[in-house]
Amino acid sequence: MTSHMWFATLTVAVLCFGLTQRKKPKLHAKIMTLGILMDLGLVLKLQIQRDAVGAAISHSYGLLQYLHFSTSGLASLLYFPVLYLGYKNLKALGTPHPELRLRHVKVAGIAITLRLLGFLFMFSMIGNLKGGT
Numbered sequence: 523m524t525s526h527m528w529f530a531t532l533t534v535a536v537l538c539f540g541l542t543q544r545k546k547p548k549l550h551a552k553i554m555t556l557g558i559l560m561d562l563g564l565v566l567k568l569q570i571q572r573d574a575v576g577a578a579i580s581h582s583y584g585l586l587q588y589l590h591f592s593t594s595g596l597a598s599l600l601y602f603p604v605l606y607l608g609y610k611n612l613k614a615l616g617t618p619h620p621e622l623r624l625r626h627v628k629v630a631g632i633a634i635t636l637r638l639l640g641f642l643f644m645f646s647m648i649g650n651l652k653g654g655t
């Protein structure tokens with residue numbers, strides 16, 4: 523495993539822990555924001571240092587590796603509406619907001635599912651990295 527893979531493992535652990543705290547919305551919001559920022563930071567670092575998107579396009583990989591790129595990439599894009607809806611829910615705490623809450627749960631549910639799939643597919647990258655660690 524590379525250092526990036528260890529960091530991704532830590533990030534997923536933070537996100538899973540934050541999910542277990544969903545009944546404590548303020549704590550949940552802080553932990554999930556931390557996990558999302560760690561994840562986006564990793565994506566940015568991989569893009570700047572290794573041109574991750576360019577490498578995914580220009581090299582030929584197998585199905586599992588492409589599934590890793592697509593699920594992880596989609597999860598990263600969904601993080602932005604998740605943050606937006608999460609903070610809207612945070613602001614609305616104390617007032618009834620069932621629709622807003624449901625929208626957050628739906629979008630965040632898709633994002634975390636994609637992220638967990640991307641994490642599992644990440645292990646297919648071991649031994650398949652093109653261009654170093």
Ligand code: HEM
Binds near residue numbers: 554627
């Ligand atoms: C992928 C990331 C996330 C997932 C999977 C997720 C999931 C959830 C779930 C399932 C609930 C419902 C809790 C319940 O059963 O009552 C919830 C509630 C909540 N989440 Fe998240 N969340 C995520 C990210 C965030 C972020 C980034 C924020 C804030 C910035 C946030 C703020 C909240 C708040 C305030 C509530 C309480 C809503 C309410 O009951 O009014 N979440 N989240």
